[in-house]
Amino acid sequence: MTTTSSLISTLPGRAYTDPKVFEDEQAKIFESLWFCAVRAEDLPKPGAFRTVQVGGESVIVVRGRDDRLRAFLNVCRHRGARLCLEEQGEVKRTIRCAYHAWSYDLDGRLAAAPNLVKMPDVDRVEHGLVPVHLREWLGYAWVCLADEPPSFEETVTYAATERLGDPAAIERYHVDKLTLGRRIVYDVRANWKLIVENFMECYHCATIHPELTAVLPEFASGYAAQYYVGHGAEFAERAEGFTVDGSAGFGKLPDVSQDQDRRYYAITVKPQVFVNLVPDHVILHRMFPMAADRTVVECDWLYHPDVVASGADVSSSVELFHRVNEQDFDACERTQPGMSSRAYRDGGVLVPSEHHISIFHQWVNQRLRG
Numbered sequence: 495m496t497t498t499s500s501l502i503s504t505l506p507g508r509a510y511t512d513p514k515v516f517e518d519e520q521a522k523i524f525e526s527l528w529f530c531a532v533r534a535e536d537l538p539k540p541g542a543f544r545t546v547q548v549g550g551e552s553v554i555v556v557r558g559r560d561d562r563l564r565a566f567l568n569v570c571r572h573r574g575a576r577l578c579l580e581e582q583g584e585v586k587r588t589i590r591c592a593y594h595a596w597s598y599d600l601d602g603r604l605a606a607a608p609n610l611v612k613m614p615d616v617d618r619v620e621h622g623l624v625p626v627h628l629r630e631w632l633g634y635a636w637v638c639l640a641d642e643p644p645s646f647e648e649t650v651t652y653a654a655t656e657r658l659g660d661p662a663a664i665e666r667y668h669v670d671k672l673t674l675g676r677r678i679v680y681d682v683r684a685n686w687k688l689i690v691e692n693f694m695e696c697y698h699c700a701t702i703h704p705e706l707t708a709v710l711p712e713f714a715s716g717y718a719a720q721y722y723v724g725h726g727a728e729f730a731e732r733a734e735g736f737t738v739d740g741s742a743g744f745g746k747l748p749d750v751s752q753d754q755d756r757r758y759y760a761i762t763v764k765p766q767v768f769v770n771l772v773p774d775h776v777i778l779h780r781m782f783p784m785a786a787d788r789t790v791v792e793c794d795w796l797y798h799p800d801v802v803a804s805g806a807d808v809s810s811s812v813e814l815f816h817r818v819n820e821q822d823f824d825a826c827e828r829t830q831p832g833m834s835s836r837a838y839r840d841g842g843v844l845v846p847s848e849h850h851i852s853i854f855h856q857w858v859n860q861r862l863r864g
Contacts, residue, residue, distance in 0.1 A: 501845065502852045507838035509858075510685040510830065516786035517550075519686075523765050523861050525549035525639045528650050530767045530780050532635050533794060534563060535674060536582070540600065543589070544582040547782055548639060553626055554578055554589070555635050558600040563630065565637045566623035571604070572596045577623075589623070598623050632769070632778070633670035633796075653763040659724030664761070664769075666749040669776050672796035675808045678816060680791045684826035685833065686766070686783040687858065689791065692822050693760070693768050693779075695848045702821045705814055709733045709740055710758055716847050726757030726771075736772040737810035738817065744774040744801050764857065770815065774798075775808075777815050787830055793819060 509515055531546040532555050543556040545568055552568035554577065568577050570591040577591055577598075588597040588605045597606040602623040604610075627638040629646050636650065654664040682689065692698070699706060699713040707714040710727040729736070735743030736758065746755055750773050761769040770777035775797045782790040795812050802808075832838050844851050 501843040502849060504841040504844060504851075505687070505855050505858070506841045507833040507835065509841075510687060510833035511786055513786050515862075516685075516783070518862055519783070519858075520549040522864060523549075523858070524783065525551065526861075527640075527644060527765055528629065528636045528638045528646055529765075530634050530763070531555055531565070531637045533674060534630060534633050534635055534670075537563060539584075541585045541587070542582075543578060543585065545578050545580070546637070547784065548626075548637060551639060552576065553637055553639075554623075555628070555637065556585075556589070556600055560601075563628060563635050564601065565626035565628045565635065566598075566602050567626060569624065570594075570596055571621050571623065572607070631670075632664075633672065634778075634780075650763055654761055654769070657723065657761045658759060663724075663754070663759075664771070666751055666754065667747055667771055667776055668749060669769075669778070669796060671799070672747075672776060673799045673802040674794055675775070675797040675802050676795040676812045678793050678812075678819070680793065680819060680823055682789045682791055682823045682826060683787060684789060684823070684830040685786055686781050686789045687854075688826040688829055688833075689781060689789055689823070690762065690765075690854060691851050692826055694762055694851055694854065697845060697847055698825065702825055703818055705738055706818050709736060709814065726754060726759045729756040729758070735774065735811070736814060738813040739810065741810055743772075743811050744797065744806065746773040747775075747798060762854075764854075774801075775811055779819075791819070791823070 525548065529548045531548065531553065532544045536544060537555065537557040540557050540559045540561065543554055546553050546555060553565055554568045555563060555565045557563055570577055570593065572591065572594055575591050575593040577589055588599055590597040595608055596604065599605045602625055604622045627643045629636045631651060655661045658664060696713045697716045700716065703713070709730055711730050712727050730740065733740040735741060737743050755773050759771040763769065766781040768779040775795060778794045778796065780792045784790055795808065797808060
């Protein structure tokens, strides 16, 4: 519904503040769709694990002795104790519950428990850890809690094709073969949807992103890269690389095409991933919604392995998007209190260059209606 011929209504304020709405989103969005959990290289050898909050559930992602990644609910099948309390770590052979010493193999089967040999009728698979669906893409483990997960190709990889207009476009960056150069974790006091909306539009770029618009001058006009299918924002003539001062970065990734050179592309993979593509590196955000007014964001800067192995200084490229992140998250945190105001009870408005945010709102409403 439009408020005038050119302004589009937003979601109402309670969509960003109501704990019941957030609980509904946890169940119908984050626990029902594919969720980008952990970078595979963070689990380099058998026994390495990481715990991740997916909706209302804690999930363990672990590398097995067969080198495969698997995911399980972080709950002991005996009395429900949480198994792994640390965010990350390494076990030698089994995941062991500290309460009653039930232990599980890295493939999830029940391996040992006090007096287990006296209970031969206990099925070690049936009483093993509850498995979670897992797929790997872009070098990350994506998990889904749904009993019957949606098509990965239609809901995840299609986002890249839909945005870039070419299935091969993202493949040329070989994101799965890049190496982590830097990771920064942000604890943002704002609803996850405000962060998605902010990433999708550039109406704010001229106001709060001086460093970004210096490198990508077309962003000053208010039209984001995601406004056009297949479009990549062109670097400023003076900019040698995607760096905070426009200085040279690193050599173009080997298979990035000439058409993609000196351009920035942005992709939103609903519900919680942003992918930023530039010729010499990739920046990937993962959101972890923790409450209606709190979202943890992990941001990874990924480079060609030779760049990281050489010990090259990546600070100039990291600093550019780190500043963008801080500027964006500050804006979201300044917006969050307004969502509780009677002035925003019925929501706000979107200008024409933000029309794709309205499509995101429609998607959220559709998911919540089930």
